[in-house]
C-alpha cells in the first residue's frame with residue numbers, strides 16, 4: 007500500500023472498495039480516463055482499488071485489459087499516478103513485461119521515493135532481469151535484494167514440494183518435535199508406540215512430544231501418525247544472549263538444516279521465518295535471514311508459498327528453533343473434500359477414534375456428524391461393519407457424504423441422514439441396542455449459542471442409553487462437565503483437552 011497517502015485519498019479508497027469491482031472497472035475507470043490531470047491525481051485511489059479488488063472479483067478474462075491499463079499508467083507524467091500503478095501491478099499477477107517496464111523506469115528516475123516504490127514492486131515480481139541488475143549494480147539499489155529476487159525467480163520457475171518418500175539417514179543427533187492439542191499427549195504417545203520402534207519418545211511436555219528416530223525414516227512414515235497437529239525438526243535451542251542474529255543464522259544454515267532441506271525438498275529451497283510468539287519483528291527477521299543467506303546462498307527466505315517454515319518457539323529452557331515442512335493440504339486427511347463451519351480439528355477426531363478402541367463388528371453412530379471426520383477416522387482403524395451419521399443440517403450431510411465417498415471404504419455400509427439425533431429410533435434399520443460406538447463432537451455452544459445446552463446433552467445421554475448395546479461406548483467432547491445418570495453410562499476415561507483457546511473434556515463412557 008502506498009505510504010504517505012493523503013487523508014482524502016484514503017477515504018476515497020475505502021469508499022471505492024465498497025463498490026462492486028466490475029462497476030469500478032466498467033464505470034469508474036472510463037470516467038478516470040476522461041478526467042483532467044488534476045482530477046486524476048485526486049482520484050488516484052481508484053488505481054489502488056482496482057489492484058486490491060482484482061483477485062476477489064474473479065474476472066480472469068479482464069486480467070489482460072487491467073494489466074494493460076496499469077502498464078499504461080506507468081508512463082503517466084505524474085509521479086503519484088506511476089507510484090500507484092507500480093503498487094497495483096503485482097496484485098494482478100504481473101510478469102516479465104511489467105518487470106521490463108519497471109526496470110526502464112528505474113533507470114530513468116532520480117526521485118528517491120519513486121525508486122523506493124519501484125524497488126518494492128520489483129521485490130515482488132522481479133525475475134532474471136532484476137537479478138542481473140542487482141548483481142551488476144549491487145547495493146546501490148534501495149529495496150532490491152538478491153535473496154528476494156532469487157526466491158521470486160525460484161518460485162516462478164519451479165514450485166518446490168516436500169518429498170515424502172525419501173529416507174533421511176543422518177539421524178544421530180536428530181530430535182523431532184510433534185505438537186498436539188494439550189491433553190492429547192497420552193493418545194499421541196500410544197499411537198507412536200503402536201507404530202513400532204521407528205521413533206523413541208524422549209520427552210513429553212504439555213502439547214509437545216520430543217522424539218528420536220531409531221533408524222532412517224521418511225516423512226511418509228512420520229505422517230502415518232494421525233493425532234499430532236504439527237511435526238518439525240529441532241535445529242537447536244537458543245542461548246539466552248542479547249543478540250540472536252548470529253546464533254539464529256548459524257542454525258538456519260547449519261549442516262543439519264542443510265541436510266534436512268536437501269533430503270526432503272524437490273526444487274529450490276525456500277523457507278519462511280517466524281517468531282511464533284513475538285509478532286512480526288520485521289527488522290530482526292531481515293537481518294537474520296540476510297545473514298543466513300550470506301552463510302548459505304542456496305537457502306532462500308521467502309514468505310510466499312514456501313515449502314518450509316523455520317520457527318522460533320518460546321521455551322523455559324531456551325527458545326526452540328524448528329524446521330517444519332509446510333505440506334498443504336495435510337497429506338493425512340485427503341478425504342476432506344468438503345467442510346462445515348464447526349468441523350472438528352482432524353487430529354482430535356483421529357484421537358477420539360483411537361480412544362474408542364476396537365470392538366467386534368463395530369456399528370458406529372455420530373449423532374452430530376458434521377463433515378464425518380470422527381466416523382471416517384474410526385473406520386480407518388478397522389473392525390467397523392456399519393456407520394450412521396445424523397445431522398440437522400442438509401449441508402453437513404452433503405459434506406459428510408462427499409468426504410465418505412472420497413475416503414473410499416467400499417465394503418462398509420454407510421448412511422448419512424438429515425435428522426435431529428432425537429429421531430434416531432425412526433431411522434430404518436437402527437433401534438435400541440443397535441450401536442456399539444457413539445462417537446461425537448457435539449455443538450459446544452461457542453460459535454452458535456445453544457439455548458439449553460445442558461438439556462440437549464441430557465437428551466443425548468438418554469438417547470445414547472437406548473441406542474448403545476450393553477458394553478457399547480460413547481466417546482465425546484463434553485463442554486459442560488455434565489454427567490450421565492449413574493444407572494445408564496459409566497465414565498471410564500476423562501481428559502481435559504484444549505480445543506483451540508478453550509478447554510473441554512474428552513470422555514469415554516460405557517453402557518452398563
Ligand SMILES: C[S@@+](CC[C@H](N)C(=O)[O-])C[C@H]1O[C@@H](n2cnc3c(N)ncnc32)[C@H](O)[C@@H]1O
Pocket residue numbers: 346348349350351355373374375376377378379380396397398399402425426427428446447448449450
Ligand atoms: C461441532 S459440529 C460437528 C463437527 C463434525 N464432527 C465434523 O468434523 O465436521 C456439530 C454439528 O451438530 C449439528 N447439530 C446441532 N444440533 C443438532 C441436533 N439436534 N441433531 C443433529 N445434529 C445437530 C450441527 O449442524 C453441526 O453440524
